[in-house]
Amino acid sequence: MPPKPQLPAANTPCPCGSQKPLENCCQPFIQGTANPATAEQLMRSRYTAHLLLAIDYLWATWSPEQRLRSSQADIRAWAESCDWLGLQVIATRQGGASDDKGTVEFIALFRQRGQVHQHHEVSQFKKVMGKWFYVDHLA
Numbered sequence: 001m002p003p004k005p006q007l008p009a010a011n012t013p014c015p016c017g018s019q020k021p022l023e024n025c026c027q028p029f030i031q032g033t034a035n036p037a038t039a040e041q042l043m044r045s046r047y048t049a050h051l052l053l054a055i056d057y058l059w060a061t062w063s064p065e066q067r068l069r070s071s072q073a074d075i076r077a078w079a080e081s082c083d084w085l086g087l088q089v090i091a092t093r094q095g096g097a098s099d100d101k102g103t104v105e106f107i108a109l110f111r112q113r114g115q116v117h118q119h120h121e122v123s124q125f126k127k128v129m130g131k132w133f134y135v136d137h138l139a
Helices: 039-052 055-060 064-069 072-080
Strands: 083-094 101-112 115-128 131-137
Touching: 039 055, 039 072, 039 083, 039 101, 039 115, 039 131, 055 072, 064 131
Parallel strands: none
Antiparallel strands: 083 101, 101 115, 115 131
8 A cells, every 4th residue: 555645734725725724624634633514625625635645535535335436546546647736616505514415516627647627526415424425426
């Protein structure tokens, strides 16, 4: 198993674009010391996890019934193939702390093989026993 990447300094801006320090944003979720309270927090932390190659976190926050479509190796290959350049959250529908489902529309910018791309997605999330999971994207 490849070594886990080093987290950047805790006081650096979080890669998710929240303008908060990493230590007060996505880091506690990725390190497992806190759980995201909203679908948007989970989505932002999953973006940051792609950048940090926190594959275990990405796997653990993906809805178990959807994991059949992929593997941790596939997720790692995708994340490693990209230079993650930024995240823009477009809209959030439901997904609050008192909801049990929600959607987050976002655009993630990345460079792959020298070309800059946009990944535009409307993601579906669900909360099970108080914990948010990424389910899928809307077609």
